[in-house]
Amino acid sequence: MNVTTDHATPTLDDVAREAGVSTATVSRCLNTSDLVSKKTRDKVMSAVELLGYTPNFGARAMAAKRTFTIGAIIPTMENAIFARGLQAFQERLHEKGYTLLVSSTAYRPELEAEQIRSLVSRGADGLLLIGYERDDAVYKYLERRRVPTLAAWAFSDDSPLPSVGFDNQASMLELCNTVLAMGHTEIAVISGIVEGNDRAAKRLEGIRDSLRAHGIDPDRAPVIETSYEIENGAKAFEKLMQAPARPTAVMCGNDVLAVGAMQRAREMGMDVPDDVSITGFDDIELATIVTPQLTTVHVPHRQMGRLAADELIRMVEKDSIGESSQLQSSLRLRGSLKALDDLPANG
Amino acid sequence: MNVTTDHATPTLDDVAREAGVSTATVSRCLNTSDLVSKKTRDKVMSAVELLGYTPNFGARAMAAKRTFTIGAIIPTMENAIFARGLQAFQERLHEKGYTLLVSSTAYRPELEAEQIRSLVSRGADGLLLIGYERDDAVYKYLERRRVPTLAAWAFSDDSPLPSVGFDNQASMLELCNTVLAMGHTEIAVISGIVEGNDRAAKRLEGIRDSLRAHGIDPDRAPVIETSYEIENGAKAFEKLMQAPARPTAVMCGNDVLAVGAMQRAREMGMDVPDDVSITGFDDIELATIVTPQLTTVHVPHRQMGRLAADELIRMVEKDSIGESSQLQSSLRLRGSLKALDDLPANG
DNA sequence: TTGTAGGCGTTATCAC
């Protein structure tokens, strides 16, 4: 027994000494499945156990040039927009022996660039980003460093990155078509900040497309851009309702904004959907918790997460440039949207 | 111009060569504030820029034995229970030049142990854990590795770790006292899983204390233990309502369970609070979104996050063993709880 | 099947 009472972090050397073998052998035990006789392996493993040895990640990364780590950078962890998808992403990675590192940017491009560098310097084997609209310098960096990178939550021909996602524009267009088919003509929009956010931009564009196709001038529809927080949805709603001509339907860039709008509507004594219809996007858990339940666009979050994990790992392991795949979203028609004909005649 | 078109990751060496100085000088420019002449510094910085150099984190950690990284391990990212506090924690860390690494355990102790090892092997300078109940082996490991570790979301004399949090038991006791003062005597509980979760256990204990103090046998109150998911709250509620003697108030271990209970109540055609009162714990955003709003215990999440960051950094930098601090929670009485006298006479 | 030894990219301790 060479156990020292020394409290310093044990290293491969210590384990090797304790087990009476070379460091190479210990390393083999820890990494390669066979290649080591059962007897030696047992000896080594109990030394590892005894010493409470854990490999030094930095050293390992440096020597092996692999980390089995994937980085994901999302705009926010504060609400549930990305929670379900990311959870599925991480579960799949875990199954395949990878670890996920997550960081968030508060929707600020410069922070995203910083986080990308940080994850790359930490040796991430691959990166998952949300959407594809970002500074060219970022793409140059990624390319130079040869870091496999995949975009999620968006699918579009505009993407310079392989992407796993859905068509934000088409989805919102379809929802808007439905709203119009229900007789609404006075539509207002509470959009996310469009600048630097392709998902928000495309969703807004989808509404404009739909209006145009129905002979309505898109520029007539009031649009408020605001960041994705419940309180902001509330404020925007209030502002919209101060206009001389009140909209009969308010379409929101996501569920969070929509819930804020619903909340404020109630506080203002307005009934949803009798006085005003409200729609969201994402179909997060919140959508079915509020009263009435929210009409929204359902996104296959979990499927997207799993697919993204599979594809990113393929890119990493097969040195592939990556293949995009488009997922289908679908409408969820619920209580917050009502046909205009059913509205009580007013004035 | 020695710029090569070589796509390999640039190293300190490359920068040094490009700038015509030694690697030591480059390192100084990147790390120490002065100690380098302005002229050299400029030369170096432009080389860094030109090459798109980012330091290799692993190498740096190995040489410096510091990473300016803090790890946090939370039970779940799926709902907002920890979101606000963690956000504040990370903001404060960022201010002080630290990076936060987060991972989650799905409330599984073995996963927590795994994540702890992972973060330690990644060189985390300090760790934030939730609560204090965990296997002794984990504490031994932490001690051996000399990793400064702080517990949050709980404050109790039982804690083997310095902790920043509130008294879960006293908080829930106070809420229960209030419920009883409103005339309720038939109380049922939907608790989180108590095993391995000191917060859940203490909250339940708080209810039992209160009942006992009011001359009610705590063992008479039906208790269902289930994990923190909306749907589980719903199921538990339904089960409770199948009992011959229906409770007049259902106290839930947190807001997530409470919202599930409210949802199911509505689906079952029961009115909250006229037919049954429901309470939660945490005061997450959800609590004010549901109708009626949820009576709950407010926790100073953001304050807790900030304080935890300050304290943990102090432990890391001053090599301190850490000081605990207790925060005050407070009741939020809202629509989901109603005095029993006001209930319509039944039967 | 096992051991030897070089190298991964930094930082820090010396000299100069």
Added chain:
DNA sequence: GTGATAACGCCTACAA
């Protein structure tokens, strides 16, 4: 102010 150079802990040819 600046430049050598020895660690740091691990992996992986290459040898034996």
